[in-house]
Structures are given as C-alpha cells and as structure tokens.
Amino acid sequence: MLDRIQKAQNLCGAACKQLGRQINIMEVCGTHTVSIFRNGIRSTLPKELKLLSGPGCPVCVTDQGYIDIVLQLADRDDCLIATYGDMIRVPGKNSSLERKQAKTNIKVILSSEDALQLAKDNPEKTVVFVAVGFETTAPATAVVVKEAAEQAVDNFCILSGHKLVVPAMRALLSAKNDKIDAFLCPGHVSVIIGYGAFAEIVEDFGRPCVVAGFEPLQIMEGLGEICRQLAAGKAELKSIYDAVVTEKGNTAAQEIIAECFEAADGYWRGLGKIEKSTLKLKDKYSRFDALTRFNMSETPSEEKTGCRCGEVLCGLIEPPECGLFGQNCTPQEPIGPCMVSSEGACAAWFKYGGISISG
C-alpha cells in the first residue's frame, strides 16, 4: 500500500513540476474534507497543490431563507418538525432549531421513514419533514412522499431543500472561476447518480473529474489520477471507487426521484441562485409540499456581516482568511453553517487547522 501512496505522491509532484504553477483541486464532498484532515493528507502534498473545499456539505449550502421558514413552522402549535440531526444548529436570522428545542415539537430523526411514522402517530398535527441533502438523500424523501400519497397520510409534508451537485459545479466554473483545475468528485452521491453524471463537466469545461471513496488511499490515488491527467494536458472522467460506483448509478433511485421531483432554480448559501439546481415536488405531489400547504415562499436572506461562508464554499478563500474565524465564529458559537456542520470546511479547519501546515 505504501508504494501505491508513493506512486500517487509522485504523480502529484510531477504535475506540479510540469505545470510550474499552483494546482487547485476542488474536493466537492464534505466527508472528503474531513477525511483529508483526519489523515493529514494536506501535509503530504507538494505545496503547489492546493485542495479547495467545495459546496459539498448540504447543511452548509442551505440558504438562510430556508432555515427561517423551518423556524416559522416550528413556532406553530399545529406542526411537528422532523429533521436530520445536523440541521438543528444551523443559524437562521435570529435563532436555530437547537435553540427552539425547549419546545417539544422538534424531533430529530435518522430516516425519512421516521418522519412519515411521526405523522401516522400524531394525526392531529402536521409533520413537516426538513428534507435536506444531495442526490444521496433525495430518493429517501421521494419514497416516503410516494408512500404518503398511497397511504393517504395527509398530515405529512416536506420542505424540500434537496440540491443537485452537478449544477453547482457548473455554476462555480461558469462564474469564470479560474481557480479550479479539477474535481475530486463525491463518492456516495455517485452511487446514486453514476459517475457518468460528471461527463458534462469534463466535456463542457475541460476539467478532470475523478470519483474516489473516503479512505486515505482512495483519496491519494484520486489526486494522483487527477495529477496524471493534468500533467498530460488531459481532462478525463474516471472513477476509482469501483466497490460501489458504476457509470449509470442506482437507476431505481433515479426513477423515484424523477417520479416525485423536478429540477427547479434555487438559492445556495454563498453561491446565490443556481438554475435547475434544487428539487421541487411535481404538481401531482404538491399537496405534500410545505410551501404550498402553508402558502409560503422562500426568499434568500442577507448574509450576516463579515460571514464569508460563500467564498469558502466556492474555494476562493480558506477559512482562516475570514475575519470572524476563531474569533466571533467558533463551533461553540457558529455564525455561518460552514462552522456549524461537522463536515463544514470551517469546522474542520478550526479543529485541525493547526495540523494543516503544508510541507
């Protein structure tokens, strides 16, 4: 194994030498961010090779406007809010779900099925499922929406915050962001969408896209493969996560997403409005859409003064460059979601930033 790591490191070194400039590789997935830190990978890379943390943390990119809607619904006595755990600390304008947890109507759940069951167990309340996540999680939501329709669980609805990874990658590149040379693509999103989904990034933007798993060897070999391509002036689509990723992905999951959802324009924290980048329930399921049911609409909110989560998410700055980092914004008292989420770049840097000295 050591020789494989060495080979990967050599490829990285060779690319830096060949190109004679800084190479920026964006790792899209929040779990990659954490794994890279945990394994001290940054410190093993040549100093010209920079890893940028991208918008791959679904909690981090949830717009403040969405959180504020959840908080408004949490204030209603006729609602129960069902949410995955990592959402509860995300700050809205004035509060967070965690702070409202003194109210007993917020339930942390592990699965969308738990949210549906909550509705069945509490027929006198309306359950609002805070449905956040990328394509890995969206099928789980689609399954329960379909079940709610089939089983006539009318007191169930979702607030869809589901986002699509490829449109976000396109938006980053279309913003004439010349910093990104290549992408290390997310592993478990690819289980669902297939690595073929990234072909358009390679074809339209000429950037290498390599799907890797989360183990340090996978990450190193993924980076090595990217560097091999960059040194040769190529841009190719590749997956080295053969254990679970195929070109086509999980078609049953894709079909159920397509049955319940359609792509819509949506707001991403830090990136603004991105076309066809979020999932909205189709008309035939609109009665399960909390926005329809409660006659609300999501408007993006202004960022708190000084919060530079947006630039962190785009890979334009590293967390320590934000003036709030470590001062007003810490994991104990987070301001932006990049510090709230355990997968956020700022949280990872805060914990382990001292270790990320290169060289």
Next chain:
Amino acid sequence: MCLAIPARIVELEGDKAVVDAMGNRWKAKTTLLPQAKLGDLVLIHAGFAISLVDEEEAKETWRLIAEINEFQNTPNKISG
C-alpha cells in the same frame, strides 16, 4: 451527512429490513435496491439501502467511520 454505512441485512420482509453493523441493529428499507437479499452487505444511507458492497470494502469503511467518529469527538482546541 453524505456518508453511507455498510451493514448486513439480517431480516428482510418485502422491502422492510433490519440491518446490522458496528454493534448496532436498526431498521432500513430496500425499496431502492430491489435485488438485495437476506445476508447481503449493503450501503445504508438515511435508512435506505442504496448499493451492494463487498466484505473488504465494508470492513475498510467501518474502520474509517470509527476513526472519523473518534476524530470528530476529540475536544475542540483553539488552532494555534
């Protein structure tokens, strides 16, 4: 949040399963993986099986998850 956990299907009726991993058992569904059978190792995400997985990959992922959990539970320290 995007991380999926490998687990073995120890009970299966229709698409309702009980899965076992890392000392825990919990309910999951195989709606998205209709080919899954009793005894299969699968990747579970948010309560749903999304892919089959082999033994070697499962063990490696369990090891990694344990490390990441331990890593994230280490007390925060002010970065120097």
